[in-house]
Amino acid sequence: MTTGDHPAVVALSAAIEDAAGLLRIPTDGVALEGMDAREWPDSCLGLGREDEVCTDAVTPGYLIRLGDGFTYHADQQGNVRRARDDVPHTDTEIRLRYSVSGGIAGQTTSYETDSYRLTRAEVDELRRLITEADFFNVPSSLPESPVADGITVRLWIAVGRRNHEVVRGDGINADDTEALEALVSWVADRTPARHPRVSGESL
Template sequence: MTGEQNAAVVALSRVLADAADVLGTSPEDILVRSLELRSRTDDPSPLPPAFLIRLGHDLEYWADTQGNIERVEDPGGHGGKDNELRLRFEQAGGIGGWTSRYEADESDLSTGETTQLRRHLEDTNFFTLPDEVANGERIPDGYSYTLWIAHGRRNHEVRTYDGTGPHQSPALESLIEWLRQRSPSPGPASRT
């Protein structure tokens, strides 16, 4: 396949990755029961058709054509609360190719930090950002950033980098800086 990836393939890949994280298994071990392109009837706003993906372990997801996913229900008790925040932030780069990874959920954050994070998500309109957010030309030996956030049943991953600017999303730049302040300092990449 050349050019853009098929939207169904992107959606299914992201759903399987999330389900594997929820279940603590590998994506290859998860049964895909069905994948359908349907209109959403669970939301009063006029949403475009999306993929309804049903997996083993009673997991169901909606995935839009941009690859954003949302877990539908959790009858098996495998997932978290509908309003819970989880995040994973990775930074890599610099002269030595250093890396840092920070993961947290609401139980790791103070009430004030949770409020700040929610405000950042609202300011960035995070779940509608493209997968790649431009920041001008890349700076040699600059850092690249990958941010994955789950809010209840929705999750989305965004990548950006240190660049010459202007940043395509100044609000995202502010969120990245907020996360950098909470992350361990980057160090040598693991060679395992």
């Protein structure tokens, strides 16, 4: 089996071709954001239509996340299904990355999510927190001077094509609002703890 014949490569190629066709761009213009092995509950890859007959059998495959909010379910034969019937609204999709690094042990933890991995209630709550924090207008700055074994916290959020990163940590003086702290707490609660856990890990 050549690399091009590998089930993962075949599935990814099919998903990229479909997304490129919908976006009307070359396939090399479609970005891969993530791909994980999954087992789907039926032959319809968990995305059967109401009038569709699906075989009730576990189907090995992949979850493929592409740029512009496209998510696909695939099997190992290269069959793919888009996770939503409509083309995603690129002006409303949320993507988020959060990381905490540094300290005496130099350990790092991170959390990443997007609108497709959250429930509708979580998306609504996160969107509200972003709005209340006025996140895209929050100043971001680097430490005034290097701090030995200092901790650095980064929160990057994109809504549609608009994105912004806020950096906080030792050596950075910032008068953050309660609304921003509430947003960070929401994210931090979903982030794996560093070991040993360091208290005060927030923006």
